[in-house]
Amino acid sequence: MAMVEDYRVNVTGPxxxxxxxxxxxxxxxxxxxxxxxxxxxxxxQAQRLGIPTPISLAPPQSLAHPGHGAAAILRR
Amino acid sequence: MLIPGTAPPPYxxxxxxxxxxxxxxxxxxxDVITELRRLSARxxxxxxxxxxxxxxxxxAADSTGVPVTPLDTTYASSxxxxxxxxxxxxxxxxxxxxxxxxxxxxxxxxxxxxxxxDGSAEDYFAALGAVGTTTSSSLSEPxxxxxxxxxxxxxxxxxx
Numbered sequence: 001m002a003m004v005e006d007y008r009v010n011v012t013g014p015x016x017x018x019x020x021x022x023x024x025x026x027x028x029x030x031x032x033x034x035x036x037x038x039x040x041x042x043x044x045q046a047q048r049l050g051i052p053t054p055i056s057l058a059p060p061q062s063l064a065h066p067g068h069g070a071a072a073i074l075r076r
Numbered sequence: 077m078l079i080p081g082t083a084p085p086p087y088x089x090x091x092x093x094x095x096x097x098x099x100x101x102x103x104x105x106x107d108v109i110t111e112l113r114r115l116s117a118r119x120x121x122x123x124x125x126x127x128x129x130x131x132x133x134x135x136a137a138d139s140t141g142v143p144v145t146p147l148d149t150t151y152a153s154s155x156x157x158x159x160x161x162x163x164x165x166x167x168x169x170x171x172x173x174x175x176x177x178x179x180x181x182x183x184x185x186x187x188x189x190x191x192x193x194d195g196s197a198e199d200y201f202a203a204l205g206a207v208g209t210t211t212s213s214s215l216s217e218p219x220x221x222x223x224x225x226x227x228x229x230x231x232x233x234x235x236x
Contacts, residue, residue, distance in 0.1 A: 014097060016089040023111040025104075027085035031115060036108040038086050042100055054101035057089055 016057045 018024045025035035046055050089097065090104040 014089050014092045015083050016087055016098065017092055018085070018087040022087070022090050022092070023108050025086045025088060025090065025108065027087065031108065031111055035090075036105045036112070039088055039090070039100060039105045039108070042086075042088060043102070043105075046100075054096075054099035055088075056099060058098040 013019065014022075018027055020027075021031065023031040023035060025038045028034070042055065043053055046053055088100040088104060090107045091101070092098075093103075096103050
């Protein structure tokens, strides 16, 4: 008698990357210059706040929840 | 548990190659620009414009004449030839130049009319015709100055 087992497979990938199109930063559905400027604006904001770059997006384990990365802090 | 791509946008982490994952940095911008150029070469760029034909971008933000090495090798190896004669450019400044270069057709003087003394970087990007809803108003003063510097004739040091 054959045994059947179920395996749960978790596909992991970059959390802070658009899974549909990695170049579509603002999730507008297309890639345009706004996507580049969006990143640029964040880097500039970090520079003004004295936050070192590159900006780390990896959340601390205790805060493993979307929106707790450095970018979220900058947005506040 | 975090699920890939489920964080709310913006999705800043474009470049997830080794050493770049979960970081926001210039390479993320450069990746977007590279993609824009690729799309443009296919005729699918912003507003269907043809591929940019950038021969060179020269920034003459000061008169020291000291070249600045592009900070990112990806950018250096791209088809955009970048020459900087400023000693004060930051990585963000270089990104601004890269964005401008990616947008411009082949002549920065086309937009110089909007970078007069009372012009702004927002005007600059708007003049390029590829930005409908611009976010360039978030540019800091150094970037504004850099954009203005693009309007200077590097050979003669005079505004075109």
